[in-house]
Amino acid sequence: MNRGSTWGKWDLHIHTPASYEWRGGSRLRTAASEAERDALMKEVVSAMNASGCVAVGVMDYWTFDGIKAIRSYQKRPDALPLTPTLFPGIELRMVSPGNFRLNMHVLLNPRLSDDQLDAFKAQLRIANFDRPLVDANLIEYGRVRISNERLAQLSLPRERVQANDADALIAASKTIEVTPESVKEALKTFGTDDAILMIPFDTNDGMAKIQFREHYNFPRELLAMEAIFEVSSLDTRDAFVGMRTPRNERFFDEFQSAIGQPKLAVRGSDAHRLADYGKCPNEKYTWIKAEPTFSGLLQACKEPNNRSYIGLEPPKLEFVRRNPHLFVSGVDIRKTASSKEPGVWFDGTKLEFNEDLVAIIGRKGSGKSALADVIGFLGDTPNGRYFSFLSDKRFRLPRDNKAASFEGRLNWAHGARAGEFRSLSSDTNTAAVERVKYLPQRYFEELCNDHVEGKDDLLQKELQKVIFSHLSPSEKENAKSLDEVIEIRSAVIQDRLRRNRKEVERLNGRIAMLSTRAGHDRAMHLRRELDLFLEKIRVLKEHEPKVQLPPKSDDPGLAQLNEAISKAEGELREADNVIAQKRKEQDSARLKLRRIGEVRARVAALRESVEDARGQMHDALSELGIGFEQLVRLEVDLSGLDTLEAAIKAAQTDVERALSPDGEGSLIVSRHQPETTLAELKAKLDEPNRRYQQELSAHDEWEQSWLQLLGGADIPGTFWAVWWELEALPALDGELTDLRTLRTAAAKQILADIRGMAAVRASLYRPVQELVDSDSDIRTHLHVEFSVNLSFDSFASGIFDFVKQSAGSFVGYEESKALVSRMLSAHDLNTEAGLERFFAEVETALSVDVRGTDRRPVNLGSVLRSEKKPQQLFDYIYQLEYAQLTYGLSMGGVSLERLSPGQRGALLLIFYLLVDRDRIPIVLDQPEENLDNETVFRLLVNVINKAKQHRQVIMITHNANLAVACDAEQIVCCDMNRDEGNRITYRSGAIEELPMNKVVVDVLEGTKRAFDNRSRKYA
Known part of the structure; x- marks a missing residue:
């Protein structure tokens, strides 16, 4: 079955023994008998068959005799069959500006009969002789129009030319030219379905020799003609067929303007010997993808770039042969x-x-x-x-x-x-x-x-498959899909992104706590609390118990009793101080053990992180032949921590034993002795001294109340704690400023991480984008573009999951949405500076009412939804979860889903x-x-x-x-x-x-x- 247009080697410029410049032995005109002619033609046909060509064009000077002889031989019943298609052709010289010979070829349809070929030739007119191009006129031209000097140059004495028709014919063949007008008329008569010019360009006596600046119109007329051009330079060939290359870039546009439209360019062997058929200099063979017919040749003229090639073998043929x-x-x-x-x-x-x-x-x-x-x-x-x-x-x-x-x-x-x-x-x-x-x-x-139906999954997956297929094996990194490649390349960035978001969460927690402590409401509360403490101090001071002078007595026994009471009171105070100290030690031990637990957890997390990294890098390090320990070594020594923990626990056990209500070594039990002794001693006092001791005890209790009320900076719920907290508020503002700066920096790093993930995908799209851009038609008419965009649009709706639309700056459903949209559009959130300005504007809208000119302060609690906390809001704002990467494909500026x-x-x-x-x-x-x-x-x-x-x-x-x-x-x-x-x-x-x-x-x-x-x- 016919496979249509296939690649084949064509040689459209060969000569036969009918050519007057034949250099391959016997000539057609010297064949004395029909048998000699047939033998000669058999050699010609055999050489054509051996050339490997599917089509050959015979281009004998001034004659179709070679074509006719081959056709005549092919009619013989015992003739050697001719394999390639035989194209009739004729090589001419045409009048041209200047003083050089301009060769010209005409290819004709193989279906034309011998008589039609002769008719074509007869339409050509000899320049300066105005006679048809037939042998009789050539012979006469050789005898009457050529000077003796010119004949001498041709090594043809006048006597021989006058006496011998063959010599006269050769003399004319070497000197005559035909008129351009007659060539055009003959082509017009036969039409484009049967005849086409083949113009030598940079080959022997081609038009490239014309001085284009001196003779501007003539070469441009030739270039614009419906013709095939014979070339030697591959750069020129590419320019003819419409293929722009770096080597023809400098003259391509002007050349295309001159030829009007792409033209078929070929390279012929110009063989004047049988052995040279199909052999072109430097293996510049002409390949044409078409049926080896005249209509096939014309189709190649219409699609010269797709249907022709000059070289050893078309790349597609080589690719098919190898695959x-x-x-x-x-x-x-x-x-x-x-x-x-x-x-x-x-x-x-x-x-x-x-x-x-x-x-x-x-x-x-x-x-x-x-x-x-x-x-x-x-x-x-x-x-x-x-x-x-x-x-x-x-x-x-x-x-x-x-x-x-x-x-x-x-x-x-x-x-x-x-x-x-x-x-x-x-x-x-x-x-x-x-x-x-x-x-x-x-x-x-x-x-x-x-x-x-609102689904783009199928098309997206197909497009991703194609993009994935475009990646080299090394770029695929053993992945099975584009998503897997992206996941592999983004893994480190994703880890860093998670850490940075965790850091924002930590900072927001600290900021939320300090903001509560440093806020206006907290300051007002502390001042009111301080006023209450001052009032309590005043009242307590006013009610300080009076202690009278001790009763006078000369009783030695009473003096001894008072001395014993003082001693018992001292022992009781000492016992209370020891118990208080032990309780402090107990609290300290518990805190240290909690810290040890935290350290152990962090070390364990560090170990786990390192092991995760080991697993993630395993394949890559195996390929590189590098051990993980050559890069990372984590040495964990918990012995010091273990020793410390054991010591603290041992001390804690001793403290707990000392503070137990009973048991050996209990301080609580040992306190009972001085307490009992004191009570017994006081019971022995007389009434005045007993009353005095009561006054002393009451004053001691008042002093304890006084000390408890004043407290200390580290004792919550005391005067000095409130006073120092109020004094520290200005310092908290500075710490908050530092924390907010760190939070903004972390948010910028999150933005950089997201952009890093965008860069990963963009790098995978880039080769495909470059390939698409390399096609001028796609670039000009469709504007196909891969885009990796960062969109913050979801913030416009997501913020209202945290903020009510009925308080502060955010009053009214449409109004509050418009406010947020304006904030988004006012800043380029893809830049760090734009992101920072956006954060500032959002925080301003949360802290003051931006709707009016008075910019009334707003309590954040009044703006938040009841189920939300401030930290949740600021985590949302600064963790940039609403920053969505959109991986899109657009055509003419229209996104895929809208096409x-x-x-x-x-x-x-x-x-x-x-x-x-x-x-x-x-x-x-x-x-x-x-x-x-x-x-x-x-x-x-x-x-x-x-x-x-x-x-x-x-x-x-x-x-x-x-x-x-x-x-x-x-x-x-x-x-x-x-x-x-x-x-x-x-x-x-x-x-x-x-x-x-x-x-x-x-x-x-x-x-x-x-x-x-x-x-x-x-x-």
């Missing part, structure tokens, strides 16, 4: 041996596929999607549930499973192992490796329309065809259903043309815009005949060939206008 497993060479479908299905359907189908773009066309119901489903199924696509033909509602209907009667297999390029025949009803092998990427129409529609189905479809195809690094064949089932014509022409034509340079594209379509404008290398036309058992038949061929051209026009939705060259449409 045959990536190209489906064909598909076979047949009935199974046990089939009882009466319908013919696919039976006997044997299709061969082109390795570039295959367009499968046909009217509705002709079997296009059926063929696509079969290719996808045999290629182990994971998208089987989207099949439209091989589904349980069509060909796999459970009660009439026709698919069970058929089996198929895929064949692969260059003899790569063909697949086994598989039943078309078998289940998709989910464990198989996907060999064909198939986008069924239903799947494509779902991808393009899932946003209608129309057609725009989403275009975007998806750009990714699959241009960005995706997967090189397995891709099968597209009617993607144009979601695309508008403008999108097709302006964008997808270019994208598909680029995609087929590195992968096989099989496209099912009924749209001429895609099939033709994309210059499909092969057209496969489907047809179903229901009168013959639903027989599905396939015809294939190149789009440029007339039979297939007519089929395409007949089947596709369009007219022959669609066959106009794409570049002309966009000019």
Whole structure:
């Protein structure tokens, strides 16, 4: 079956023994007999066959005799068959400005007869002789128009020229020129379907020798003509076909302006010997992707960049040769041996596929999607549930499973192992490796329309897969998806982000506590409390008990009794002091043990953190051959802490024993002795002395009350504690300022961490963005852009989870929302300075009523919702949880979720065809259903043309815009005949060939206008 337009080597500039400058031995004119001519032509045909070319163009000077001789020989029953297509041509010299020879070639359609070739030649006029270009006129020209001096230069004496027609013909052939007007007229007469100029540019006697500045118009007229140009320089070739490169950058624009539109550029061997056929200097062979016909050549003229190449081998051919497993060479479908299905359907189908773009066309119901489903199924696509033909509602209907009667297999390029025949009803092998990427129409529609239901997951996942495929193995870091790569690369940043948010939480806790202590309300409370203490002190002072002088007595026994009482009182005071000291030691021990517990917990957390780091770095360090301990060593020695803890606990045990209400060594028990003794001694006093002792005890109790009231700075609920707290308030303001500065710095670090995560994703998108930007059409018309943005918009709603909309600055539902929106828009929160100003404005709105000019102070408690605490509010503000990274893809400035189905479809195809690094064949089932014509022409034509340079594209379509404008290398036309058992038949061929051209026009939705060259449409 015809595989359409394929790459082949073309040599469109060779000479035969009919050329007057033939240097390869025997000449055609010297062949004395028909047998000698046939023998000579057999050598010519053999050399052409051995050249490896699929097409050759004979360019003999001034004559078609060589072509005619080959054609005559080919008619012999025993003639050696000619393998390449033979293009008639003629090499001329044309009048040009200046004094140099300007060579010119004309290629003609092989279908032209010998008489038509002679008719073309007869239309050419000899300059300064005004006669047709026929041999008789050439002979006469050689005898009457050439000077003796010129003949001498040609080593042709006048006598020989006058006597010998062959010498006169050679003399004329070496000197005559034809008029440009006659060449143009002959081309016009025969038309572009049968004749085209081939103009030497920088080859032998080419137009590059013309002094362009002196003769400006003439070369520009030649460059603008419908012509093929023969070149030597590859930079010039690229400029002709419209390919801008660094090497032709300096003259590209001016050159394109001169030629008007891209032109086909070739390199011929200019062989004057049989051994040189097909051999070009420096292996600059001409390759053309077309049927070796004149219409194929014209198609290459319309698409010169896509359909021509000069060099050893086109890159695509080399790629296919090295990777045959990536190209489906064909598909076979047949009935199974046990089939009882009466319908013919696919039976006997044997299709061969082109390795570039295959367009499968046909009217509705002709079997296009059926063929696509079969290719996808045999290629182990994971998208089987989207099949439209091989589904349980069509060909796999459970009660009439026709698919069970058929089996198929895929064949692969260059003899790569063909697949086994598989039943078309078998289940998709989910464990198989996907060999064909198939986008069924239903799947494509779902991808393009899932946003209608508020879902973008499917399309997002597909785009992420494509981006992931674009990463190199080292960039993938053993991950299985783009999300995993991002997670791996962001792990350190995420850890740092968590730590910084924890630090903000810690600072906010401290700030909340100090703010409570340093606030205006607290100061007022302390002043009132201090006033109360002063009043208590005044009252206590006024009620200080009076102590009279001790009663006078000369009784020695009374003196001894008073001395004993004083001693007992001293012992009791000493016991109380010891007990008080022990209680302080007990409190201190408990505090130290709590601190030891905290230290142990932090050391354990540090150990755990190090072990986590060890696990996270394990794979990377293993690859680097570095041990974790070479970088990090954590030495933990708790022995000192253990010793201290044991000592404290031992001392605590002693203290608790001393403070126990009973038991040996109890201070409480030992206190009973002086207390009892004192009571007994006092009972022995007489009434005056007993009253005196009572006065002393009352004063002692008053002193205790006085001391308790005054207290100390470290004793809460006492005068001095309140006084010192009030005195310390100014210092708290300074500490709060420092803490707030630290909090802002931590918040800025959080912003830096979030931007760091954005940079990770942006770095993964960057190569794909650069690839998309490299396509001028996509860059100009679609503006496809990957964006990693930081959005703070959720703050506008999130803040009201903490703040009421009925107090302070935030009064009124719409008004408070507008206030927050203004604050957000007033600052660039992506910058540290903008973020800091935003924090300041938010805190101002929380502390004063910003609605009026008086800016009345506001109590934060009145603004907060009842279930929220100040720290929760400030954690929300400073931890930046509302700062959301948005990973978006936009087209023309419109985000993915807002694109129309057609725009989403275009975007998806750009990714699959241009960005995706997967090189397995891709099968597209009617993607144009979601695309508008403008999108097709302006964008997808270019994208598909680029995609087929590195992968096989099989496209099912009924749209001429895609099939033709994309210059499909092969057209496969489907047809179903229901009168013959639903027989599905396939015809294939190149789009440029007339039979297939007519089929395409007949089947596709369009007219022959669609066959106009794409570049002309966009000019």
